[in-house]
Amino acid sequence: MSVTTGISLSENGVVELSERLGEPGWMRERRLAAFKAYQSMKLPRWDRTDLAGLSLDPLTIYQGSKAVASPEELPGPLRALVDEHGEGSHLFVQVDSGRSWRRAGEELARQGVIVADFPTAVRDHEDLVRKYFGMTVAFDEDKLIALHYAAVSSGFFIYVPKNTAVSAPIELRLFASAEGVGVFPHILVVAEEGAEVTIVEGVASEDGEAQRVVSEVVEICPLPGAQVRYGAIQTWGRRTYNFTTRRSFLARDSKVEWIPGEFGGALSRSHSKSILSGSGSESYCLGVFFGEGEQHFDMGITMLHEGEHTASDMLTKGVLKDKGRMVYRGLTDIEHGARFASGFQRENTMLLSEEARSDAIPGLEIDETEVQAGHAATVGQIDRNHLFYLMSRGLPRAEAMRLIVEGFFDPVLARVPVEGVRAELYALIDGRMRS
Amino acid sequence: MAQGTYLKVEDLHVEIEGKEILKGVSLEIKGGEVHALMGPNGSGKSTLAYALAGHPRYEVTRGRVLLNGEDLLDMEVDERARAGLFLAFQYPAEITGVPMANFLRTAINARREKGNEISLAEFGRKLREQMKKLQMSEDFASRYLNEGFSGGEKKRSEILQMALLEPKIAVLDETDSGLDIDGLRIVSEGVNALRGPDLGVLCITHYYRILQYLKPDFVHVLLDGRIVRSGGKELAVELEEKGYDWIRQEVGNA
Numbered sequence: 001m002s003v004t005t006g007i008s009l010s011e012n013g014v015v016e017l018s019e020r021l022g023e024p025g026w027m028r029e030r031r032l033a034a035f036k037a038y039q040s041m042k043l044p045r046w047d048r049t050d051l052a053g054l055s056l057d058p059l060t061i062y063q064g065s066k067a068v069a070s071p072e073e074l075p076g077p078l079r080a081l082v083d084e085h086g087e088g089s090h091l092f093v094q095v096d097s098g099r100s101w102r103r104a105g106e107e108l109a110r111q112g113v114i115v116a117d118f119p120t121a122v123r124d125h126e127d128l129v130r131k132y133f134g135m136t137v138a139f140d141e142d143k144l145i146a147l148h149y150a151a152v153s154s155g156f157f158i159y160v161p162k163n164t165a166v167s168a169p170i171e172l173r174l175f176a177s178a179e180g181v182g183v184f185p186h187i188l189v190v191a192e193e194g195a196e197v198t199i200v201e202g203v204a205s206e207d208g209e210a211q212r213v214v215s216e217v218v219e220i221c222p223l224p225g226a227q228v229r230y231g232a233i234q235t236w237g238r239r240t241y242n243f244t245t246r247r248s249f250l251a252r253d254s255k256v257e258w259i260p261g262e263f264g265g266a267l268s269r270s271h272s273k274s275i276l277s278g279s280g281s282e283s284y285c286l287g288v289f290f291g292e293g294e295q296h297f298d299m300g301i302t303m304l305h306e307g308e309h310t311a312s313d314m315l316t317k318g319v320l321k322d323k324g325r326m327v328y329r330g331l332t333d334i335e336h337g338a339r340f341a342s343g344f345q346r347e348n349t350m351l352l353s354e355e356a357r358s359d360a361i362p363g364l365e366i367d368e369t370e371v372q373a374g375h376a377a378t379v380g381q382i383d384r385n386h387l388f389y390l391m392s393r394g395l396p397r398a399e400a401m402r403l404i405v406e407g408f409f410d411p412v413l414a415r416v417p418v419e420g421v422r423a424e425l426y427a428l429i430d431g432r433m434r435s
Numbered sequence: 436m437a438q439g440t441y442l443k444v445e446d447l448h449v450e451i452e453g454k455e456i457l458k459g460v461s462l463e464i465k466g467g468e469v470h471a472l473m474g475p476n477g478s479g480k481s482t483l484a485y486a487l488a489g490h491p492r493y494e495v496t497r498g499r500v501l502l503n504g505e506d507l508l509d510m511e512v513d514e515r516a517r518a519g520l521f522l523a524f525q526y527p528a529e530i531t532g533v534p535m536a537n538f539l540r541t542a543i544n545a546r547r548e549k550g551n552e553i554s555l556a557e558f559g560r561k562l563r564e565q566m567k568k569l570q571m572s573e574d575f576a577s578r579y580l581n582e583g584f585s586g587g588e589k590k591r592s593e594i595l596q597m598a599l600l601e602p603k604i605a606v607l608d609e610t611d612s613g614l615d616i617d618g619l620r621i622v623s624e625g626v627n628a629l630r631g632p633d634l635g636v637l638c639i640t641h642y643y644r645i646l647q648y649l650k651p652d653f654v655h656v657l658l659d660g661r662i663v664r665s666g667g668k669e670l671a672v673e674l675e676e677k678g679y680d681w682i683r684q685e686v687g688n689a
Binding site: 383384385386388389390391392393394395396397399400403404406407408409410411 | 488491511512513517522527528531532533537541545596
């Protein structure tokens with residue numbers, strides 16, 4: 001029986017990782033440049049989010065795991081998912097850094113759609129990957145992103161050919177089970193002209209006592225007229241420190257919808273950013289979060305308008321109980337020259353306990369005159385009159401609160417365009433209200 | 436023979452923010468009876484309604500309320516409702532995101548044991564039946580709880596809930612306010628349809644109009660936190676003709 005040894009974060013470790021993954025030389029060079037940047041930088045300082053609890057030394061960045069051969073070998077919760085999926089749906093399950101288990105409808109192959117494990121794609125689709133990898137999120141933007149580019153060992157590469165519409169959502173499930181091992185998934189999506197695809201990513205882990213570090217990067221590259229919907233539901237374990245950076249440069253007339261759901265981790269910082277550079281491009285974000293215990297969420301959404309006739313809208317709603325904490329940073333940035341831009345954002349937090357805290361920092365930066373923009377952010381408790389009304393009809397307090405919270409989320413959930421995602425978000429919220 | 440409903444309010448004193456509003460109210464309502472509680476603004480009518488329902492801002496400083504022998508004041512808001520108390524609000528809350536049908540079914544099931552929930556079919560049938568009686572179009576069922584409802588629609592929504600929840604004691608807090616003549620008639624018919632030996636009704640109102648439809652058995656006049664006069668239907672007629680000042684004088688002279 002072979003023993004899979006873990007690789008520690010170090011220059012030698014990075015080189016060893018590259019060898020184990022059988023990568024081309026350029027990829028190794030990229031890793032080394034990123035590692036150098038990692039070493040030279042300090043941890044980012046984010047207002048109101050304290051990284052004092054984060055431990056990066058020592059850090060195991062990789063541990064080889066065997067591929068999952070059949071659904072029976074999948075961890076429990078994932079097995080249930082597989083059973084629920086019918087014909088025609090596309091499900092890809094990656095456990096730790098192993099090769100993914102997949103059940104893809106034949107539609108994908110027929111249409112020439114590529115869904116490959118990222119390490120595999122670096123070898124098998126080298127030209128494409130090399131063209132787009134790291135172009136949207138640079139390796140040296142901050143220390144944690146540099147860590148990602150040095151240690152990346154999982155994730156997916158998705159390519160949709162020109163004018164191809166993938167009808168069923170492509171579901172990516174990443175699950176970390178190896179205790180204390182870091183997770184560094186890269187999701188690279190290239191949607192050629194006129195392509196349409198919906199991707200739903202679910203990330204989760206089984207945490208023991210050791211801290212787990214996740215640094216994830218999602219790059220979405222839509223070419224003119226392409227439309228990409230990206231749902232990301234995060235239910236990391238309670239020892240996980242998660243740092244996710246999602247970004248897209250939108251070409252002319254393209255559209256990107258982000259649907260981030262934050263539920264897990266000890267600390268989770270996720271930032272989704274769309275740069276609306278092509279004229280007529282549009283981006284929307286529907287965010288949902290539910291924090292409990294001592295969780296800390298730092299959720300950022302930025303819509304940067306550069307081209308003309310661009311539109312953006314953000315709607316985020318979340319609930320905090322116990323000592324949950326949320327820092328919300330919404331930025332609608334309309335640059336000079338982005339004429340006829342329309343950018344709106346709204347965020348509402350509901351606090352279910354005295355000690356929960358939410359800092360909503362909406363921002364509007366407008367450097368153009370012919371635009372429409374607006375923002376609103378609220379933080380509040382459950383309306384006591386509403387609670388009294390429902391209880392006066394015989395509903396016990398907990399049930400009345402659950403109804404009010406579900407009603408609170410309804411405006412966001414009703415707009416989620418992917419049925420499966422909506423149902424999953426609803427189930428997560430419902431589960432938290434009953435716990 | 437089954438024992439009918441019986442509500443006994445004994446010497447109830449209620450304060451809000453340290454100020455005494457009800458100064459010793461006593462009342463007995465039996466199943467099959469409709470009691471009207473009338474009084475000028477500020478007399479404490481709504482205070483009685485909210486205190487019975489258990490609203491946290493209203494503090495009972497003295498007195499007792501028994502519903503079918505059980506101490507009502509000792510119960511939580513939801514327990515009182517499940518014990519059979521129903522309050523039709525003057526200003527019902529609008530709760531966004533909660534569909535009416537969903538809420539109504541949850542409220543019905545709150546009174547049933549686990550495993551004995553109302554079936555979707557039966558619920559649907561009952562809901563449609565009651566909505567028809569109250570002349571509410573079926574699309575109300577999918578609308579959010581009271582959201583965007585007109586005043587009249589809100590009042591009908593309250594009576595719809597009453598019809599589905601089958602309470603033992605219904606307190607109608609100025610249900611007539613904001614209703615036009617048609618609305619008044621529909622709501623009154625709704626309440627009258629539920630009259631029976633198991634239901635006692637306390638109709639709180641400022642005006643006489645609704646009593647023409649509801650035809651109370653007893654009329655009480657609340658003045659400055661006390662019930663100063665009780666009588667039959669004729670008392671309401673007299674009040675309508677002579678006004679509240681007349682009662683004030685009468686009481687002053689007594």
